[in-house]
Amino acid sequence: MTIRVYVTDREGQLHELEAEPGWTLMEVIREAGLPIEAACGGCCACATCHVYVDEEWLARLEEPSDDENAMLDEAFEVQDNSRLACQIRLDERLSGIRVTLAPEF
């Protein structure tokens, strides 16, 4: 089954992406060629895959780990719905998830 992911880029444009189960959210966004730096390649070591998750989806995600929270400390414009996309592993239950790319820094 393919998983659908809706991503709003920094210009406000909406993109509908498809992912395989087991991919991370960062990987889907990066493979689609959208501007997500993901400098550390998904190792939770750079905070350049920062996204805002739509409120209705936020509660369905697992809580961020201590590592993820510590990395978010180094990001800017962090909000309550801020997450690192590389730390969100997709499965069927997350099909339809909506996120917005956080500003670049």
Next chain:
Amino acid sequence: MDRSEPIRTDMVIVGAGPVGLFAVFEAGLLGLRCHLVDNLDKPGGQCAELYPDKPIYDIPAIPVCTGQELIDRLMEQIRPFEPTFHLRQMAQTLERAEGGGWRLTTSAGTVFEAPVVVIAAGAGCFVPRRLPLPEAERFEGRSLFYAVRRRADFAGRRILVAGGGDSALDWLLTLEPEAEEIALVHRRDQFRAAPDSVARMRELVNAGRVRLIIGQIAGLEGEDGELEAVRIRTREGEVRHACDRLLAFYGLKMELGPLAHWGLELHEGLIRVDTEAFETNLPGVFAIGDICWYPGKLKLILSGFHEGALMAQKAFRYCRPEEKLVFRYTTSSTELQKRLGVRA
């Protein structure tokens, strides 16, 4: 201008990440002396800076080790070759030396002359992340800093420190006694700094000597580069915190930096090399590890080690043009074993 006598050596390596370190080994086996330059305060590059405690599983014959363990082992492996480290300085300029070879100058004014320069600069230099506010630039270097270069800049000042890691807390604790007043701003009431520093910070907060603000920086106010206040977004709304020094620690990011102006042929921000010797378009200047590009390049530590071994073969010819290079194994060669210090 400082015209100090240059350091003359065989090989200057820019970058003391895993690949630069192993290049010392490969060069050392061939009898070449190395000096390394890195703008960080310790060797290890990404492994030591970004993931010291995370496991690596794809180093041949080491089923698992952490980033820091890999660096510790490399340091042990290259010790017999007595490399010299020049840390906390950036390789700044590269030009032809008068008598042939290359002349490399660092941001600290150290000058090297060597027939071979090896660029093992990874994804570039680690530089502090800047505040992504349009007005930040006006204050940088005058009242907004990302590192403490001169403590005198902070003495007797009203300082705001931003961040929750070790750098932020260490400097908060160091500057507190000499500041007129000092505050800490962090996005949440949890700190990843060492528990001991966090405890000391909390004591100072309780004693009324440090003000702790939970929030994020939203804007800077001041004239002519002189900071007057920082606007902070908190749960209760925006607050204006009066201060005249801001010391912000938002981690590090990587930039190609000065290398971009050395006349090297680039490919999408990486240095193009041949795959025989990993030499750049400048003869005697090599590039290995994450910074180099050739068709099929993989950014793996393993690949960087291989690149270093081949590079050293050609580097030898620049350094010892009159000598013949004989291929030998460390297992059987008494000469190599002498260099390694395992045979008298």
